[in-house]
Amino acid sequence: MHQAGEGLLRPEQTRVMVVANQKGGVGKTTTTVNLAASLALHGARVLVVDLDPQGNASTALGIDHHSEVPSIYDVLVENKPLSEVVQPVPDVEGLFCAPATIDLAGAEIELVSLVARESRLQRALEAYDQPLDYILVDCPPSLGLLTVNALVAGAEVLIPIQCEYYALEGLGQLLRNVDLVRGHLNRDLHISTILLTMYDGRTRLASQVAEEVRSHFGNEVLRTNIPRSVRISEAPSYGQTVLTYDPGSSGSLSYLEAAREIALRDPFAQQEQQSMAEGM
Ligand code: ATP
Ligand code: MG
Numbered sequence: 038m039h040q041a042g043e044g045l046l047r048p049e050q051t052r053v054m055v056v057a058n059q060k061g062g063v064g065k066t067t068t069t070v071n072l073a074a075s076l077a078l079h080g081a082r083v084l085v086v087d088l089d090p091q092g093n094a095s096t097a098l099g100i101d102h103h104s105e106v107p108s109i110y111d112v113l114v115e116n117k118p119l120s121e122v123v124q125p126v127p128d129v130e131g132l133f134c135a136p137a138t139i140d141l142a143g144a145e146i147e148l149v150s151l152v153a154r155e156s157r158l159q160r161a162l163e164a165y166d167q168p169l170d171y172i173l174v175d176c177p178p179s180l181g182l183l184t185v186n187a188l189v190a191g192a193e194v195l196i197p198i199q200c201e202y203y204a205l206e207g208l209g210q211l212l213r214n215v216d217l218v219r220g221h222l223n224r225d226l227h228i229s230t231i232l233l234t235m236y237d238g239r240t241r242l243a244s245q246v247a248e249e250v251r252s253h254f255g256n257e258v259l260r261t262n263i264p265r266s267v268r269i270s271e272a273p274s275y276g277q278t279v280l281t282y283d284p285g286s287s288g289s290l291s292y293l294e295a296a297r298e299i300a301l302r303d304p305f306a307q308q309e310q311q312s313m314a315e316g317m
Contacts, residue, residue, distance in 0.1 A: 064234035099276030
């Protein structure tokens, strides 16, 4: 078991963070699992909800998700309690996962005819009675009903942005969807966190994109960037996060640091924590 690190302050209420960007391959899943593991190693209790039929987050956390495994599909479509699908993540204390199986590919269509189709994840999370500090929801690369369910269930949106050309293209659509969901279904919803991923400090392009993102979003952008790192991309093939696969690597350290920044931005206790951060 990897023990908790120095222990970060835990949020006053469960923070539900929706990791979304309809662009594919920008680092949503990598960010979800590695941030979740980092927060758990910092001493928090964390649940990863895999909301992508590809099931990449489940794979990366070493969670079995063949088609017979009880999964988030059963929760969303069959009303199975979340507690019956959540599994502890091997190797990381305090980390749990609600896996996705390929069944979830059908949910996008099946949800359409169900009552409260946009709020089924929200209801499932509300009914879950285990104490949690963070719930991180890994969204698929689309803005369909699965992503809408995530946006209704959480207050915070975390957008990973890959530092490459066209990084901001398509983001407008996500931002409009966030506005729509805030207007009609979840007034607490806001973009709380932007994380720059696959950052290669040697290229001018990366720093230009970073600058553009920072001028666009300002305070929401974490100071920590996630570097492009082979160790990060290798870890999932061992069913591990980079935090257990190579704890001392730059990728691992950067996710730990990003997790620390996020913990210090607890919206429920912003002021209290700021004064403590100043004392660190
Ligand atoms: P999808 O939209 O398909 O769900 P995604 O947004 O979840 O994709 P990931 O699967 O996290 O993106 O990452 C895409 C690819 O980039 C993966 O092969 C992953 O291993 C790799 N990758 C992600 N972050 C890094 C990084 N910091 N350094 C190197 N490779 C990375
Ligand atoms: Mg993914």
